[in-house]
Amino acid sequence: MKRIALIVFLSFAAFAQNQKPAEDEFNNIKEYKNKIFTIQNGDVRSIAGAIKLLGSGFKGAEISINEELRTITARDFPENLAAMEDAIKRLDKPAPKSADIEMKISVLIASKTPLANAALPDELAPVVKQLQSTLRYSYYGLMTSMVNRTTLGNGIRGSGVAEPTLLGMTASQDRPVFYEYSLRKITSADPTHSTIDIDDFNFSMRVPIDVGTNNIQYQSVGFNTPVSIRQGEKVVIGTTTMRDKALVVVVTASVN
Incomplete structure (x- = not known):
């Protein structure tokens, strides 16, 4: 029991x-x-x-x-x-506002002989002086320039038609020079934004080349490269040759 x-x-x-x-x-x-x-x-x-x-x-x-x-x-x-x-x-806070950035891109033509109607802004004179001491070209002229604004973390794309005079052509010849560029992912690891980084800077230009009587073909020239720029400095991003001339791209970055 x-x-x-x-x-x-x-x-x-x-x-x-x-x-x-x-x-x-x-x-x-x-x-x-x-x-x-x-x-x-x-x-x-x-x-x-x-x-x-x-x-x-x-x-x-x-x-x-x-x-x-x-x-x-x-x-x-x-x-x-x-x-x-x-x-x-x-x-749940608003994302901090990205800094505004301005990129100025200047395209120069370099030559061993004087360039017709060549003009050069005073602000580029120090850059040209340095180029004359390092490259084999003595004469420089500004072909075109572009100013673009964006915010850090984004990129820039653009295209246009450049003045052909510095390449020895006239507008009446109906041989336009085309260019396009892209700056992919513009960032700055420095809190003061003293240095601007570009993951990939791509610049290309399509130039008309004579290949026979009344016959032209377009040749592409350009480059792409990662870039690091100190704010306010004018930096030569790249150069490429075109027969007896050269294409030089200078970039300046400023952050607001």
């Missing part, structure tokens, strides 16, 4: 232990509250992943997102919801 009583007691104890988690779970669910958080600035999915760590982790507690409505819905204990709300206030 005592053995039967012991078995009954143990069975009851086991049943009571099994009931305890179920009761706790039920009590937890009764204490859960629901809250919807609206995300104004940040990435909904990223913020949801961060505040998920603040959840209780108990069964029935959950977090869901609606990227279209930019909302996060949470179901948990009130103290966990309060912690999530505080975290969202810290995380």
